[in-house]
Amino acid sequence: MINFTLSKAQTEFRDYAHQVAVEEMRPISLECERTEQIPESFFWNMQKRFWAGSAGQARAQAREGEENQSNMLSMLSQEEMAWGDAALSTAIPGPGLAAPPILSNGTPEQQMRFLGPFMDGQLHWGALALTEPGIGSDVAGMSTTATLDGDEWVLNGHKHYITNGARADLVITFATVDKRKGREGIRPFVVPKGTPGLIVGRIEEKMGLRASQTAELIYENCRIPKDHLLAGRQKDTRAGGFKAAMGTLDATRPMVGALAVGIARAAYEAACQWVKEELPRGYPAHKRHDIEQELEELRQELQMSRYLVWRAAWMADQRIPNSREASMCKAYAGNLVMKVTAAAVRITAPGEDSELKQFIHKWFRDAKVFDIFEGTAQIQRLVIARRMFPKVNIP
Numbered sequence: 001m002i003n004f005t006l007s008k009a010q011t012e013f014r015d016y017a018h019q020v021a022v023e024e025m026r027p028i029s030l031e032c033e034r035t036e037q038i039p040e041s042f043f044w045n046m047q048k049r050f051w052a053g054s055a056g057q058a059r060a061q062a063r064e065g066e067e068n069q070s071n072m073l074s075m076l077s078q079e080e081m082a083w084g085d086a087a088l089s090t091a092i093p094g095p096g097l098a099a100p101p102i103l104s105n106g107t108p109e110q111q112m113r114f115l116g117p118f119m120d121g122q123l124h125w126g127a128l129a130l131t132e133p134g135i136g137s138d139v140a141g142m143s144t145t146a147t148l149d150g151d152e153w154v155l156n157g158h159k160h161y162i163t164n165g166a167r168a169d170l171v172i173t174f175a176t177v178d179k180r181k182g183r184e185g186i187r188p189f190v191v192p193k194g195t196p197g198l199i200v201g202r203i204e205e206k207m208g209l210r211a212s213q214t215a216e217l218i219y220e221n222c223r224i225p226k227d228h229l230l231a232g233r234q235k236d237t238r239a240g241g242f243k244a245a246m247g248t249l250d251a252t253r254p255m256v257g258a259l260a261v262g263i264a265r266a267a268y269e270a271a272c273q274w275v276k277e278e279l280p281r282g283y284p285a286h287k288r289h290d291i292e293q294e295l296e297e298l299r300q301e302l303q304m305s306r307y308l309v310w311r312a313a314w315m316a317d318q319r320i321p322n323s324r325e326a327s328m329c330k331a332y333a334g335n336l337v338m339k340v341t342a343a344a345v346r347i348t349a350p351g352e353d354s355e356l357k358q359f360i361h362k363w364f365r366d367a368k369v370f371d372i373f374e375g376t377a378q379i380q381r382l383v384i385a386r387r388m389f390p391k392v393n394i395p
C-alpha cells in the first residue's frame with residue numbers, strides 16, 4: 001500500500017525541528033552570513049536540543065516498536081533546518097559526513113572508538129575529505145597517498161573544500177595506497193584533530209553558505225595508527241574501503257536533496273507572503289495572475305521534489321538499493337532550488353528593500369552549491385544513466 005502520511009512520531013520530530021529552525025536559526029541567519037561567523041552559543045543550543053533534548057526522545061519514540069527510520073527522520077529534520085538556514089545546519093555539532101563511512105566500513109570496535117566520543121555532551125564535529133584541487137568528480141586520479149610504515153600509515157597530500165574541516169575532531173580522509181590501481185587503491189582513514197602533519201590551510205570565502213566553514217587541509221607526513229584504516233567489513237578488502245564508503249553517498253544524497261527542498265520552500269513561502277502583503281498598489285491584475293500561476297507551478301515541483309527525496313530516504317531505511325533514486329532526488333532538488341530562489345528574487349524585485357528580500361537574496365546565493373557538492377548535476381545524470389542502461393559504456 002502506498003502511504004504518503006507521516007507517522008505521529010515523524011510529524012512530531014519534524015515539527016520540533018521546525019521550531020528549532022524558527023527559534024535558533026532564522027534570528028541569526030543574516031548576521032551569520034554577513035560575518036561568516038557562528039556564535040558559540042548556537043553550537044551549545046543545538047547540542048542540547050538535538051542530543052540531550054526532546055529531539056532525542058522523539059527519535060527514540062519514533063523508533064519504538066517500528067522499523068528503521070533513521071534516514072527518514074534525518075531527512076525530515078534536514079528540510080526544516082535548511083528552511084531555517086542551510087549554512088547553520090551544516091555546522092550543527094555531530095559526526096556529520098564522517099558517520100556514514102565509519103558505520104559502513106568500521107568494525108564494531110572502530111565504530112565505538114570513533115563515534116563514541118560524540119555522545120559525551122561536548123562539542124564535536126566530524127568531516128569527510130575526498131576532494132582535492134583538480135580531483136572532485138573523478139576520484140580515480142586522487143593524489144593523496146597513504147603509505148604503511150611499520151605500525152603507522154603516513155599520509156601526504158592536499159584536500160580542499162572540506163566542510164567543517166578546520167573544526168573537525170576527526171576527518172575521514174580518502175587516500176590512495178596504490179596509484180596504479182585507480183579507484184581500487186583508494187581507502188578511507190580516520191585522522192584525528194591535532195595529529196602532527198595535519199595542517200589547516202585556507203578557509204574559503206564563498207558566494208553562498210557563507211557561514212558554513214569550508215577548509216583546505218594539507219597532510220605532510222601525517223602519521224596515524226595502522227588501525228585507523230576503515231578497511232571495510234567484507235572479507236575481500238580489495239575494493240573494501242572505497243566501494244562501501246562511496247555507497248554512503250546513497251544515504252547522504254537524499255539528505256542534501258532535503259536541504260535543497262528546505263531552501264526552496266523557504267523562498268517559495270517568502271515569495272507568496274510578499275505577493276499577499278507587499279505587492280505594490282496598482283500592480284496590474286494580469287501580472288499578478290501570472291505570478292500566482294507561476295507560484296502554483298513551483299509548488300507542484302516542490303512537492304514532486306520532496307516525494308523523490310522521501311522515496312530515496314525510505315529506500316535507504318529499508319536497505320533497498322537506492323543509488324538511482326538518491327541521484328534522481330539530488331539532481332532534481334538541486335535544480336529546483338535554483339529555479340525557485342531565482343523566481344523569488346525576480347517576483348519580489350519591485351518596491352523597497354526589506355528583510356524578507358534580504359533572506360530571499362541569501363537563499364538565491366545559497367542555492368547554487370546544491371548543484372555542486374555531493375556530486376554535480378552532470379555526475380548525478382551519469383549515475384542515473386548507468387543504473388538505467390548498465391551495459392552501455394558511458395565515458
Ligand SMILES: Cc1cc2nc3c(=O)[nH]c(=O)nc-3n(C[C@H](O)[C@H](O)[C@H](O)COP(=O)(O)OP(=O)(O)OC[C@H]3O[C@@H](n4cnc5c(N)ncnc54)[C@H](O)[C@@H]3O)c2cc1C
Binds near residue numbers: 163164209
Ligand atoms: C561549499 C562546498 C562544500 C563542500 N564540502 C565538501 C566536503 O565536505 N568534502 C569533500 O570531499 N568535498 C566537498 N566539496 C567538494 C565538492 O564535492 C566538489 O566541488 C564536487 O564534487 C565537484 O568537484 P570539482 O569541484 O573538483 O569539480 P570537477 O569534478 O572538476 O567538475 C567540474 C565540472 O565538470 C563536470 N564534469 C566532471 N566530470 C564529468 C563527467 N564525467 N561528465 C560530465 N561532466 C563532468 C562537472 O559536472 C562540473 O560541472 C564541497 C564543495 C563546496 C562548494
